[in-house]
């Protein structure tokens with residue numbers, strides 16, 4: 001097929017057994033040549049991730065407190081893994097160096113050591129070359145990853161290296177300080193490596209068999225999305241789907257590289273394929289790809305006679321929002337009515353100011369703020385070709401006696417956004433799931 005970059009998340013590498021599973025996956029396909037590991041994650045729900053243990057050590061170290069015992073627990077976890085895997089290496093020198101540097105080298109340095117150490121162990125176990133991410137992932141001194149420099153460095157370093165392990169999550173700033181991405185950032189490293197080697201696919205191995213059509217806390221046992229486009233994923237992520245680190249999308253998306261979300265504990269499952277929009281020539285299995293919902297919005301409802309013939313009305317309204325720094329999410333309108341949907345966080349504390357500024361700017365007949373609005377996004381590239389999708393959505397909601405506050409269909413016909421009361425959100429998602437997914441199973 002072509003080279004594959006494989007990233008394994010923390011739960012996929014939480015102990016020796018999990019690392020064995022990951023290694024078997026890597027070795028079962030000769031194209032899986034570049035491996036990006038996270039730090040060992042939780043072995044059970046009550047366990048603590050190595051990254052969190054390192055942050056805790058750093059807190060103590062920076063206060064001048066003794067962290068020997070806490071660090072001892074970290075060492076014990078790695079030593080257990082090394083012993084169980086039977087790799088003939090010792091991390092003792094590394095442990096001593098990290099312990100000595102912990103307070104002075106900074107919080108991000110401390111956190112990054114989880115991936116660093118895991119990378120050394122996994123490279124030894126696989127017999128792959130270990131490449132320190134500090135040598136290839138470049139950050140600015142302000143902590144922004146520099147993509148061009150990084151991809152260039154990665155390309156240069158990986159030239160002629162057929163099999164390598166590059167730890168995730170961290171890199172080094174231009175002036176030599178170890179920096180990390182935000183939490184979950186190993187996803188970004190994987191994406192950058194995939195970009196650098198022109199991977200045929202970026203496999204992201206985790207503990208679920210792909211992206212689910214709806215949130216499993218809302219819908220019981222939702223099915224997996226087999227194929228999703230980058231655009232659809234963006235719509236769903238914006239509405240609260242958390243699948244990958246946000247910054248992991250860009251490097252591969254722009255290069256047209258697909259991402260395959262896979263389950264380390266069920267490698268036979270095909271997972272979810274995230275594909276470039278231009279490759280979406282398939283007939284999707286279902287009209288809709290996913291349903292997401294998000295609470296925390298307000299509607300600012302305005303009414304004014306002859307509003308539609310007043311030139312500049314909308315502009316004046318939007319100016320008020322811009323001046324107060326309130327983000328406008330949607331703007332459903334009627335002939336004499338206009339609603340602005342904004343996120344309640346950005347409105348907080350500015351309610352009175354907003355109302356009086358709007359009164360002054362456009363002199364509405366009626367003006368009110370309606371709180372507790374939730375937005376629901378029904379996303380699917382299949383909608384373009386199918387008639388009656390909106391009708392089915394609203395029939396499902398009407399059947400459930402759910403009051404629809406607003407409707408917005410994106411011009412790309414990729415999504416329908418529905419505003420409902422917050423307390424109706426979960427029920428609304430369940431009704432739509434039943435109509436579009438459950439009925440097709």
Ligand code: ASP
Nearest residue numbers: 038051169183184185186
């Ligand atoms: N280990 C880091 C974290 O826990 C980064 C990652 O796993 O991607 O956030």
